[in-house]
Amino acid sequence: MLRSSFAAPTSATIDDLSDSVLQSEMGDAAHQTSLTSIGLIVLSTISGAVAQILLRFGAESLGEGGLVGLLRNFPLMGGYACLAMNVVLVVLAFRGGQLSVLYPIIALTYVWVAILSPMYFPEAITNSQIAGLALIIAGVSFIGAGSRS
């Protein structure tokens, strides 16, 4: 298993070792997903969606002004900053919850992108997209509710 290969201690005392084994048994298998984790992963989807919108703006003016132009491409840089924040939020969320609960919630990113895109780009939201968004929200709610019961 991946975890056991990582758990091989280099400079831990026997006490530290038994402590970490105990914690991992209690903390992983029987671990419930906290509301904080669910909140953090939802925040990560918002920053992920903002990143996508900014990167798309940035991509439109790509290749103008060489390296300086690249660094002055504020939408592009802002997009990467949002992506970095996205990773931090995902890791913080993963500390307190199950991967199988939190991972599917990331699909909410589609919902935010679909809501934000028509505001900034000339495109309309279609009926089948609305159906898709409703299904994603239903699925994510179902998974979230299941993790609380």
Next chain:
Amino acid sequence: MNTPVSSIVLVLVASLIGSLAMVLLKLGADCHRRKEPFSRWISAISGGIALFLVSSVLYVLGIKGGSLTILYPMVSTGYVWGLLWSRMFFGEPFNRHKVVGLSLVLAGVFFIGLGQG
């Protein structure tokens, strides 16, 4: 719009790599929670970020060349891998809520691809 097999393969591989990125991020997060040494959790998280970057490049290359109606369902195979890895690597049980909820999410991603195709 025709979707070449190469686009489908790129998106499938990107989804698989993306799901493995999540496994490494989860591993790093668990190491951090258990207060394991810095080197251990930072290496897992860096590995996760690297896989995430590789996956996004493959994803963009794949998505460019085909119809989203075909490719979006391929994107969502990442979530199925994720459910499998969470059980294999972290001992998280399947339950009805996860399976039904994930099926709804997959159907939703399919419909969004249909709307943009």
